[in-house]
Amino acid sequence: MYRDIHVYDALQERLAFIFEEFDNIYMSFSGGKDSGLLLNAVMDYKHRHGIDKRIGLFHQDFEAQYQLTTEYVQRTFDTYAADMDAYWVCLPIACKTPLSNYEIYWHPWDPDKQDIWVREMPKGSYVINLDNNPFDFYTRNMDQEDLYRQFGRWYHQQCGGGKTIGLVGLRADESLHRYSAIVNKRDGYDGRKWITKQFSGVWSASPIYDWTVRDIWAGNGKHGYDYNRLYDLYYKAGLSLEDMRVASPFNEWAKTSLNIYRVIEPQTWAKLVGRVQGANFTAIYGGTKAMAYREITLPPGHTWKSYTEFLLSTLPPEIRDNYLAKFKTSLEFWAKTGGGFAEEVIKEIEECGYRIRRNGVSNYTKDQKTRIVFDGEAPDHTDDVKGTIDIPSWKRMCICILKNDHMCRHMGFGPNKEQKQKIELLRQKYKNI
Numbered sequence: 001m002y003r004d005i006h007v008y009d010a011l012q013e014r015l016a017f018i019f020e021e022f023d024n025i026y027m028s029f030s031g032g033k034d035s036g037l038l039l040n041a042v043m044d045y046k047h048r049h050g051i052d053k054r055i056g057l058f059h060q061d062f063e064a065q066y067q068l069t070t071e072y073v074q075r076t077f078d079t080y081a082a083d084m085d086a087y088w089v090c091l092p093i094a095c096k097t098p099l100s101n102y103e104i105y106w107h108p109w110d111p112d113k114q115d116i117w118v119r120e121m122p123k124g125s126y127v128i129n130l131d132n133n134p135f136d137f138y139t140r141n142m143d144q145e146d147l148y149r150q151f152g153r154w155y156h157q158q159c160g161g162g163k164t165i166g167l168v169g170l171r172a173d174e175s176l177h178r179y180s181a182i183v184n185k186r187d188g189y190d191g192r193k194w195i196t197k198q199f200s201g202v203w204s205a206s207p208i209y210d211w212t213v214r215d216i217w218a219g220n221g222k223h224g225y226d227y228n229r230l231y232d233l234y235y236k237a238g239l240s241l242e243d244m245r246v247a248s249p250f251n252e253w254a255k256t257s258l259n260i261y262r263v264i265e266p267q268t269w270a271k272l273v274g275r276v277q278g279a280n281f282t283a284i285y286g287g288t289k290a291m292a293y294r295e296i297t298l299p300p301g302h303t304w305k306s307y308t309e310f311l312l313s314t315l316p317p318e319i320r321d322n323y324l325a326k327f328k329t330s331l332e333f334w335a336k337t338g339g340g341f342a343e344e345v346i347k348e349i350e351e352c353g354y355r356i357r358r359n360g361v362s363n364y365t366k367d368q369k370t371r372i373v374f375d376g377e378a379p380d381h382t383d384d385v386k387g388t389i390d391i392p393s394w395k396r397m398c399i400c401i402l403k404n405d406h407m408c409r410h411m412g413f414g415p416n417k418e419q420k421q422k423i424e425l426l427r428q429k430y431k432n433i
Contacts, residue, residue, distance in 0.1 A: 014207040023162030026056025032246035034169030040225040063108035064118040068230040086126040170206040304394035326408040334392040340369030345387040
């Protein structure tokens, strides 16, 4: 829905509401273009309106990154840290990685691997590490998302209560997942869907959710904000605006851009290759059929089921068991419970010859869609169904393995904390072998 107001003016209205409504505010700053613009805009608003309250600054450092990103983060802390409650967090955490089928998680700032760290530990009183850690909630190698969420609760307590809000630079047009995270909310704070409750007294907000990537660069240009100069090199390298991402090279969304490190910062690239298994392979093949990036084809003589079974037979036992557990859960779900679809999609699935039956109404859709289950063996593939990809098939399972998608997001799964804990116990048990 479009309004007769510029996105910058809409942001000013949202910031006015935030500063008036909430007692405590903290910023989540990644070193990228979106969080960088939001941080500059917030501090600009604060100074223009003579607001003297201190706000928090949270940066989660993943160790492996471009030198230009580190330089930008350092400039930002040099500019703002004195006027903020600043936290540059360099703690060992568990980060999911899809680079190989031998490591589901890697651990930045792992003290046991200090000799192969990609870069040295930052310096400064605001740097939070194992030697300077005020977080009573922190546990060694806790999940990265948990650390950020728990920081909000901890900062709320440090501020003595009241209402606390964390600001993030999430934009809805960056991905369908992020778009859905906002528009599919049933409510929000005071009717504002861009504000989400996290804990008692703690909320998270995305005040630039409706900005486009071009709005971000227009804002930086018109207001003279500092930004990560890595984007200049991305531009010279010919990347589109949408492909310019500042993220850990080992995370789930960086596979196709990992090879750019080799071109832009070869000295950093050399350290990345030795830091996490599979980095070099993914850099070469991350944008190819080898990792299911483009349309993949079956090897001669295979069905998708037999190809999946073959791939499973090549995996280490603990990784194979992880996939098997996910696949079993999915097959049981589609055989006994089922997912909800619109009638026209159900009709198409029936016309394509798949054996399905109706199983009540879905509890997970807002418009009460009909739930369907599949009878008999799961389909080998469902390429002939154009109305949806969210139905079971052996091809979807196969793609998860090819993508090193340990969480099976391609099949609709989310992360599993229990799985992470089991893998971490195995890692500790065998780390000295």
